[in-house]
Amino acid sequence: MSKLNDIPVSVEAASGNVIPLLHEIRHALKRVADGQDGTIIDLRSLPLAPGEDDRIETILGKGELHAELDALGPTVIQETSYAGVWLVTHRNTEGEIVARFIEVTRLPDILKSQDEDIELAIRKLQDELDVGTGETAPALEAAAAD
């Protein structure tokens, strides 16, 4: 027996929390369909047996939309095969998971452009147009020549 994986351990542990979690998601989905607020479930708050994280992910499957965000490390926002149920995994710059949520909503907030960033974008674009340097310089020069 030379490798750790060779040790014959078969874990049959089950916390019993997977099915109740799926019921919770179904109830949350019904609320969204009825026009009420969405629900966010922190997977770290649940006692899960080894392998149950993966089981949940397998049951939920993958849907049409997959988005990646690069802010303080990568974040993956995956719509599951159940419309309105999203799996959001936040990682740090070293790739370690720092938080994992199931969001039951039409669109996770983190995907939307944020007001503060939009305001900053307006200022930045205005500065660019005022100064006329960088990427916009050739276009501005051409406009002035016309």
Next chain:
Amino acid sequence: MRKGQTLGEYLQAQGVSRRGFLKFCSATASLMALPPSAVSQVAEALATARRPSVIWLSFQECTGCTESLTRSHAPTVESLIFDAISLDYHHTLQAAAGTGAEAAREAAMDENLGEYLLVVDGSIPIGNPAYSTIAGMSNLDMLKASAQNAAAIIAVGTCAAFGGIPHANPNPTGAVSVSEIIKDKPIINVSGCPPIPVVITGTLAHFLAFGEIPELDELGRPTVFFGQNIHDRCYRRPFYERGQFAKTFDDEGARKGWCLYELGCKGPTTYNACATVKWNEGTSFPIGSGHGCLGCSEPDFWDHGSFYTPISAGLWGSRETLLGAAAAGTALGVGAAMAARARKKKAQAEKEADAT
């Protein structure tokens, strides 16, 4: 992060977008065991939070608590929280040494009178002050002097919170906890040997975000992390309910991941977040790795008999009565766990009676 700068300003200066900030707040809320719905409150509070001065004192300790925090830190979230405090004094981490180090501590205390956060790891020997001194100053004197103008104290680790291993029988140094000496300051006990790193940073984050101490249990521990016992949150609990126990560490039950109660697991009497938060970036925890809980976040855990003797054996006298007790526990179900604290008090009383 410069003095007077808010955390929001600091993150913006670092080029962190609002979206990145929300991610940071989501992870922080998760760290603090707050519901995800609290993210907007955390964002609002953290955006305006100012950098608190932190003085970290290490007394009779093994540096395991600092190692727990610094060796397993998750950059960008926990380290940002760590960046968001001004760590003005810490034996292991500071660059200064000798009189320069002590001058830094005194300067931080003077400049942040009544506002600095005092973190203590290690117990304090009162049997003879010379057992542990820093710069010629006894731990007792340094604690009293540093606590005098602190806003609050966080006792990190079981040694600072309850005396820990130095306090274990026969306690040769007369080791005591912080709360046995300081009576006029709010004290947060973050117990564990060592504590889970995210529990340390989660407690710091709470103070940083809300400027106040979190709700505490009767032992002074944040209820968000210590409000439920390991047993109640253990994924092996269904096996306990069904009376399926591993009898040895290599039998069929052990291989199938059955309950470790009979192998001495202290989960039913131990309050901590290991079963949910877990260790090593949420990878596992002792029970998940096939070993019972040692009960390290509880007072006098070192003196509660063998780690491999079932809890019930200490209460009813012999291991033979265990099976009956376990069966009763199975029948009682949730009631057994609810009675855990009472059983523990009884065991403690019996132990003290035996000692006298």
